[in-house]
Amino acid sequence: MKTKQRAFLKWAGGKYTLVEPIRNLLPGGDKLIEPFVGAGSVFLNTDYEKYLLNDINADLIHLYKIIKRRPKTFIEDARKLFVPATNQAHVYYGIRADFNLSRDPYERSLYFLYLNRHGYNGLCRYNSxxxxxxxxxxxxxxxxxxxxLEFFAEKAKRATFTCEPFQHSFRRARRGHVIYCDPPYLPLSPTANFTSYAGNGFGxxxxxxxxxxxxxxxxxxGIPVLISNHDTVFARELYQSANLTPLQVHRFISQNGSTRNKVGELLAYFAPQVPGLKVGK
Known part of the structure; x- marks a missing residue:
């Protein structure tokens, strides 16, 4: 894969900038399993025969399933929300209110994309x-x-989407599969708080x-697993049995988004205890 493909969603902590080191560490296999798929940058920039893509955020998974099933209709309908008339605060808050009240998966998916692209910093956050x-x-x-969207829809033909706890994705794995985990990150400091994602705590x-x-x-x-996380003392303790690759990544670290500094990133590769698997995809 010569060029990198961007996700259609803006996503805090997305892995677009880390595609190359992640891809270099992922071994070959029949299927890539992602228990925390997020915006899907790793999915979009790898070339496995099949994918199992999971996330605990039901809105995200409904969106992916709809784009896989009805890409042309979805793109035509979504485009209508990306006009100057909808790029106003009162319209945004009206659509946000409609999204929160809606129980229709298709309508929520259209609004989810709109909110993602029109909301502050592409954040995905829910209250209690x-x-x-x-x-x-x-x-x-x-x-x-x-x-x-069109690229995602085409590649999604190889993917199965699930919305369940990450433990279930591990249970679905079989010999010959590869697991990549991009969980909600550990706080950089002991006093930092976890953000609320899909209303589910991940402590x-x-x-x-x-x-x-x-x-x-x-x-x-015998199933290889790669995990990405912040490079902290606790992370290194958790992943002490893995092969660790430390990196420095540019990221917005202040709440107002004006400060972009490098932070420590850790890729922890748990090699399978079987011979014959080569690193590099």
């Missing part, structure tokens, strides 16, 4: 009541990602469970 609460982004002309206990699942999958079942 499960309502999407990202404020208006005030962009001059939000980009309509038609090419990216230190879940981080430890994920690390143990990776250890068990690689050591007991």
């Amino acid at each position: 009541s499960g309502f999407f609460n990202v404020p208006f982004g005030k962009y001059r002309a939000p980009y309509f990602p038609q090419q990216e 230190l206990d879940e981080q430890a469970i994920l690390a143990q699942k990776a250890i068990d999958a690689s050591a007991k079942r």
Whole structure:
């Protein structure tokens, strides 16, 4: 794959800038399993025969399923929301309210894409009541990602989408499959808070469970697992049995988005305890 493909969603913590080092560490296999698919940059920039793409965010997975099933209709309908008349604060908050009240998966999917591209910094955040609460982004002309949507729809023919706890994705893995995990990141400092994503908490206990699942999958079942996370003391403790690749990544780290500094990133590769698997995809 010569050029990198961008996701059609804006996504905090997306892996577009890390595609090359991640791809270099992923081994070959029949299927790539992503328990935390997010915007799908790794999916879009690898070449496995099949994919199992999971996320706990039901809105995200409904969107992906609809684009796979009805790409042309979805793109035509979504384009109508990307006009100057809809790029106003009062319209944005009206659509956000409609999204929060809607129970129709197709309507919610259209609104989800609109909110993602018109909301502040492309954030995906829900309050304790499960309502999407990202404020208006005030962009001059939000980009309509038609090419990216079409690419995703075509590649999604190889993918199965699920919305379930990450542990279930591990259970679905078989010999010959590869697992890549991009979980909600560990805080950079002990006082930092986790962001609310899809109304589900992912704390230190879940981080430890994920690390143990990776250890068990690689050591007991011969399934390679790659995990990305912040490079912290706790991360290195969790992943001490893995092959660690530290990186420095540019990222917005202040709340107002004006400060872009390098932060430590860690790629932890849990090699399968079986011979014959070559690194590099």
